[in-house]
Amino acid sequence: MGKHVYLIGICGTAMASLAGMLKQQGYEVTGSDVAAYPPMSDLLRELGITVHEPYAERNLDRRPDLVIVGNAISRGNVELERVMDERIPFTSMASVLHDEFLxxxxxxxxxxxxxxxxxxxxxxxxxxxxxxxxxxxxxxxLIGGVAENFGTSFRVRPTMPFILEGDEYDTAFFDKGPKFLHYFPDSAILTHVEFDHADIYADLEAVKTAFKRFVNLVPRRGRLVAYDASENVTECVAKAFCKVERYGLREDSYWRISDLRHEGTSTRWTLWRAGERFAELTLPLAGEYNALNATAAAALSSGQGVSVEAIAKALATFHSVKRRLEVKAVTEGVTIIDDFAHHPTAIRETLRALRESRPRQRLIAVLEPRSNTLRRNVFEGSLVDSLALADRVVIAGVFKSESIPTAERLDPGHVVQGLLSRGISAAVYQDADAIVAALAPELRSGDVVVILSNGGFGGIYQKLPRAITEAAVATRVAMQFS
Known part of the structure; x- marks a missing residue:
């Protein structure tokens, strides 16, 4: 691989992390993207990696030795077209990750x-x-977000363990298979299997096929830790050649959670292994789903020789991930939380966690339909069920709606009507500015606003706190003169 590596689509979570890893290995790294937003834009800036915005042929005037093409890049991108015309060597993120690091x-x-x-x-x-x-x-x-305990999404060391997030999304425009098929795990965790990524998977059966192929890559000597309350997961692990250890809340779980307790923003439980008490665990995060995630991590690490004491200590000091129930601001008594949830199941679990940790506070959910699946109407009914856990729901217009055929496109109005029929206050506003203008004046001290988006959402994370302050000041001034 050459000394100068250029990444098209560098601000994607995995691409930005790979850029940092390559720079750490001594490569010169540059790249481009259509628009950069935190946290990955902050990471790249801190690493001193030059990012060109927007895409332009001139960005490649200084010819790189190798181009890594992000999976969001398709034919017609002006930089990709120049790369292909000039026969500049190019590859995918997953291939480089495997060849250079795994x-x-x-x-x-x-x-x-x-x-x-x-x-x-x-x-x-x-x-x-x-x-x-x-x-x-x-x-x-390599993590698909910034882990707060580390302050980064990646780290490279000479030791053997390499822990990484296996993404089922496609690899590149020239490789439509899932990225995780490039990773050849020694051991693995399988959390859930549901329909998602409607832009690349035709149906649930196609999704299950991808995960079955992933399971088939784990060697006989490896281990697979798999969630036990999903028929889809059960089907996907049925033909594994390695040892499979199921985890969850079922009485017959190999790794079983019992006595689950929610104490404010913390969660406690007893973990059993093969019917014997393994540990008493504490996690400073709310939500049953976080206890399940922690149990999976505990199970796999125990099988790799990590002590019970280290597992318990680590979970008790875990500080979550950026954009996962991350408190962005507390303004005039209003708590604003950012969460990456962009699937009905994830949205439901996020709202459940907030209900458990803040049971007496009004919960307002603000949703941007932005992911390739959520912009489609396949989940309209499920969205109503998930969002109904909030006291009030505000939905933005579908992100880049023109790119989704009308017959396939989510209609936020249908979701709102479903919520209204259940007695849930709900409304649609076209964009972040309209949402901020409508929502800020009605918020009051004690409210919790959770913003659900997998993108920048028009800067709402900065605009809403500012507008809340301005509305509160205006109210106080009006009261002085009334």
Whole structure:
């Protein structure tokens, strides 16, 4: 691989992380994107990596030795067209990751429709904690978000464990298979299997086929830790050649959660292994789903030789991931939370966690239909069920709606009507500015606003706190003169 590597679509979570890893290995790294937003734009800036915005042929005037093409890049992109015309060598993120970092290490891969990022972060932190007593456990990792315990989404070390998030999304315009098929795990976690990524998977059967192929990559000597309350997961692991350990809340779970207790923003439970008490665990995060994620991480790390003490210590000191129930601001008594949830199941679990941790506060959900699946109407009914856990719901217009055929496009109005029929206050506003203008004046101290989006959402994270302050000041001034 050449010394100058250029990444088209560098601000994607995995691409930005790979850029940092390559720079850490001594490569000169530059790249481009249509628009950069935190947290990955902050990471690239801190790493001193030049990012060109927007895409332009001139960005490649200084010819790189190799171009890595992000999976969001398709034919017609002006930079990709120049790369192909001039026969500049190009490849995919997943291929470079495998060839440069995984072949000489022990990949431990976390896959599943939901919970990948948080579970990967937990697993990495458990190994990091274990390394305090045994340096051989010190992990390399690649996470689809910024893990707050590390302050980064990646780290590369010479030791064997390499913990990474296995994404089922496609690899590149020239490789439509899932990225995780490039990772060849020694052992793995499978959290959930549900229909998602409607732009690349025709139906649930296609999704299950991808996960079955992933399971088939785990060697006989490896282990597979798999969620036990999903028929889809059961089907996907049925023909595994390795040992399979199921986890969950069922009485017959190999790794069983019992006595689950929610204490404010913390969660406690007893974990059993094969019918014997394994540990009493505490996690400073709310939500049953986070206890399940932590249990999966504990199970896999225990099988790799990590002590019970290190597992318990790591989970008790875990600080979550950026954009996962992240408190962005507390303004005039209003708490504003950012969450990456963009699938009805993830949205439901996020709202459940907030209900459990803040039971007496009014909960307002603000949703941007932005992902390739959520912009489609396949989940209209499920969205109503999930969002009905909030006291008030505000939905933005569909992101880049013109790119989705009308017959396939989500109609936010249908979701709102479904919520109204259940007695839930709900409304649609076209964009972030309209939402801020409508919502800020009605918010009051004690409210919790959770913003659900997998993108920048028009800067709402900065605009809403500012508008709340302005509305409160205006109210106080009006009261002085009334």
């Amino acid at each position: 072949v000489s290490r022990q990949p431990l891969v976390v896959a599943g429709t939901h919970g990948k990022t948080t579970t990967t972060s937990m697993l990495a932190w458990i190994f990091e904690t274990a390394a305090q007593n045994n340096p051989e456990f010190a992990p390399s990792f």
